[in-house]
């Protein structure tokens with residue numbers, strides 16, 4: 547009997563630059579490709595937020611639909627199952643007599659724990675993993691992971707000094723090994739629609755990448771990236787990166803190709819610079835494990851906080867006394883995306899003006915952002931709250947100055963109605979819960 551391999555798909559929903567698929571295409575085996583939708587993603591967590599909000603759900607289903615179609619063209623079936631991943635995979639591995647499980651290595655501790663739990667229940671099965679979410683493999687890093695620099699700048703300098711050139715691997719095989727179980731009906735009959743420019747899927751991601759690098763936008767990226775509005779002002783790769791519809795290496799190589807054709811400048815370099823931020827947060831998350839989610843972070847310092855569900859609700863809805871923050875939160879709620887500058891302003895407001903526990907803000911972003919990424923989200927929140935990798939120990943953005951600089955004519959605030967439901971006072975109740 548042929549070897550039976552199960553490919554546990556997670557945040558690697560692509561065909562190209564997917565070493566696992568490339569390797570599988572050369573194997574003499576029977577193959578089962580599985581993605582599990584965990585019902586816990588749609589239930590409230592400790593922070594009263596659902597890990598998967600509507601925008602992220604749409605993007606996921608679009609991505610799975612595209613992958614399902616591509617996999618079908620390669621003679622395979624994408625199985626989309628529902629349930630607790632540990633139970634679903636353990637049962638399937640046993641029922642189908644799986645010999646080997648392959649998966650993309652996970653950055654987040656909770657995802658790692660699920661894999662460890664399945665491994666412990668399937669002791670005779672071989673588990674093989676590949677890091678498919680980072681630019682570099684761990685052995686390519688010019689330091690031991692335990693000695694990861696404590697700040698981004700030394701990390702970047704050390705990485706850049708290695709001079710390692712990156713390459714991405716297109717998928718060239720015509721077929722994948724045959725499925726263990728044939729699916730009579732495709733799991734997703736129609737992709738969900740939406741008028742967002744951020745459409746999920748590996749083809750949509752590659753199309754966006756091609757369009758971006760066939761324009762002149764990379765040459766002005768550094769000048770425009772901090773704008774609050776405008777699709778073209780930053781790359782918008784993050785959502786496809788979060789689901790692994792495209793890889794960071796594919797983008798890095800596309801910047802190299804663009805530079806070879808059009809010349810390098812500070813802006814083209816800055817796209818790579820930002821991808822290195824992403825990379826830094828990934829290795830940082832692996833390094834600090836659960837401390838990525840703790841109030842005091844790795845720094846073990848406590849930000850000032852007060853407990854106020856009312857303030858938090860106002861921040862989420864966009865009805866604080868700060869029109870710019872309100873506009874940002876309304877854009878986030880309506881679209882599932884806000885720019886980096888907007889994220890910094892909204893996060894700084896929650897931590898500094900509202901003095902709330904930063905983890906509630908991070909959990910809300912996790913729910914709302916299409917591009918939610920465990921390392922980038924919690925890492926950036928810790929940075930702003932002053933418990934993460936910021937050598938300056940926290941960031942406080944002056945809301946008046948930010949408004950003057952990034953929305954001098956009030957266009958962004960008007961577009962997202964930041965002045966509507968803008969409560970002049972922060973609190974409706976005093977410390978003894980009496981109406982103010």
Ligand SMILES: Cc1cc2nc3c(=O)[nH]c(=O)nc-3n(C[C@H](O)[C@H](O)[C@H](O)COP(=O)(O)OP(=O)(O)OC[C@H]3O[C@@H](n4cnc5c(N)ncnc54)[C@H](O)[C@@H]3O)c2cc1C
Nearest residue numbers: 780781782783784820821824886889917918919922923926
């Ligand atoms: C509070 C807060 C929360 C954030 N949460 C997330 C998140 O959940 N997922 C996420 O991908 N990014 C997150 N970021 C980082 C950043 O805001 C987004 O990556 C960026 O806005 C996405 O838009 P873009 O693709 O147009 O970025 P560009 O400016 O075009 O950057 C190119 C790529 O570089 C990476 N990148 C850029 N800035 C950062 C950064 N500060 N940290 C890590 N990677 C970066 C992203 O992969 C991005 O796609 C967060 C930032 C803050 C301040």
